[in-house]
Amino acid sequence: MTYLRLLQHRTTDGVRSVILAEGDAAHVLLGVTSVRELALRAIAAGETLAETAKACKQGEAVDIRGEFEAGRLLAPIDHEDPAHLILSGTGLTHLGSAEGRDKMHREAMASEKPTDSMRMFLEGLEGGKPAPGEVGQQPEWFYKGDGSQLVGPHDPLLMPAFAKDGSEEPEVAGIYIVAEDGTPYRIGFALANEYSDHVTERHNYLWLAHSKLRQAALGPELLLGPAPAGIEGTSRILRDGKTLWEKPFLSGEANMSHTIANLEHHHFKYGLFCRPGDVHVHFFGTATLSFSDGVTTLEGDVFEISAFPFTLPVSNPLARAEERAVAVRAL
Known part of the structure; x- marks a missing residue:
């Protein structure tokens, strides 16, 4: 069984993105900068968070272990306030x-x-x-x-x-x-x-x-x-x-x-x-x-x-x- 995971990423120049991972594969979700934003979108649409994430356009593939070791992964949830x-x-x-x-x-x-x-x-x-x-x-x-x-x-x-x-x-x-x-x-x-x-x-x-x-x-x-x-x-x-x-x-x-x-x-x-x-x-x-x-x-x-x-x-x-x-x- 594979598990869907969401990760929050920030580049060295401060640009944020959300990553969807399934098994060993992972890619950036285009048009999303935070998990909180994506969750509110799912609630408004009456969908599960997984459905909303899968419906997003796919960006580039990501090596999440490499990004983790580089220190570019954040806590998977936060709030602007x-x-x-x-x-x-x-x-x-x-x-x-x-x-x-x-x-x-x-x-x-x-x-x-x-x-x-x-x-x-x-x-x-x-x-x-x-x-x-x-x-x-x-x-x-x-x-x-x-x-x-x-x-x-x-x-x-x-x-x-x-x-x-x-x-x-x-x-x-x-x-x-x-x-x-x-x-x-x-x-x-x-x-x-x-x-x-x-x-x-x-x-x-x-x-x-x-x-x-x-x-x-x-x-x-x-x-x-x-x-x-x-x-x-x-x-x-x-x-x-x-x-x-x-x-x-x-x-x-x-x-x-x-x-x-x-x-x-x-x-x-x-x-x-x-x-x-x-x-x-x-x-x-x-x-x-x-x-x-x-x-x-x-x-x-x-x-x-x-x-x-x-x-x-x-x-x-x-x-x-x-x-x-x-x-x-x-x-």
């Missing part, structure tokens, strides 16, 4: 995802009492996959930021100067756009590094909200249509060009305690997330973390995440932002 792109996510959604979190919180609580994390995971395991037409258990939910926090497949992931840690979270993200009538449309899926500060979270689980206010990276490909039930990938950390840590990770509904539809319901049930024109990137969670294996990352480490059916990885070096003064003035 970053304030109208929302990054959010759900945790404790994957089979086995509670183990590392529960261990972290037990150490903080020094108690045999089940943690809130374990309770939430078990509730999701019991009620996260409701029958069609029913509403299931709501998941943990968190906010990561707006479009200013989204970086491309090669860009550095910046730790704030005050951060205690910067660690990878290999995930699949759902990409959405809200139509003029307020209806959210899922336009596809992307490979992602949700990236968090686990040391801050470990100190006190009520600091989870702080630990998630970090950048996030997307791989270059937007996978169109339904996601495979099982997604198998590899998450690795490179230090000085050598593999420091490597582990397989699993995603897709076959490896989750929630359905994607249930996670989507509990995000878009809030009217404020149905503002026409807005773009949403929603991270579905993971069960694989280097932090759980005792890895301490350093500036310069490279997070590399790959998974089929995506043909290209998301590969980002870790960096630290300069310290900035915080000064609030009274008027």
Whole structure:
């Protein structure tokens, strides 16, 4: 089976285009400069995004791997006004995802009492996959930021100067756009590094909200249509060009305690997330973390995440932002 993917490209002189890839073949779509533009066109025409993309005139063929290695591929979604792109996510959604979190919180609580994390995971395991037409258990939910926090497949992931840690979270993200009538449309899926500060979270689980206010990276490909039930990938950390840590990770509904539809319901049930024109990137969670294996990352480490059916990885070096003064003035 071949999968349709859309990619956003920018030349060295700033000219943008959209690429349609199917299998090993890829070509530029003429007259299109962004995936968001193409998605709105599909909604207006009452078509699927794949139908609209295939109907576009074909431009030149593209070697997407070569363009990826040259650093000319962008995140597969963005918004001309970053304030109208929302990054959010759900945790404790994957089979086995509670183990590392529960261990972290037990150490903080020094108690045999089940943690809130374990309770939430078990509730999701019991009620996260409701029958069609029913509403299931709501998941943990968190906010990561707006479009200013989204970086491309090669860009550095910046730790704030005050951060205690910067660690990878290999995930699949759902990409959405809200139509003029307020209806959210899922336009596809992307490979992602949700990236968090686990040391801050470990100190006190009520600091989870702080630990998630970090950048996030997307791989270059937007996978169109339904996601495979099982997604198998590899998450690795490179230090000085050598593999420091490597582990397989699993995603897709076959490896989750929630359905994607249930996670989507509990995000878009809030009217404020149905503002026409807005773009949403929603991270579905993971069960694989280097932090759980005792890895301490350093500036310069490279997070590399790959998974089929995506043909290209998301590969980002870790960096630290300069310290900035915080000064609030009274008027």
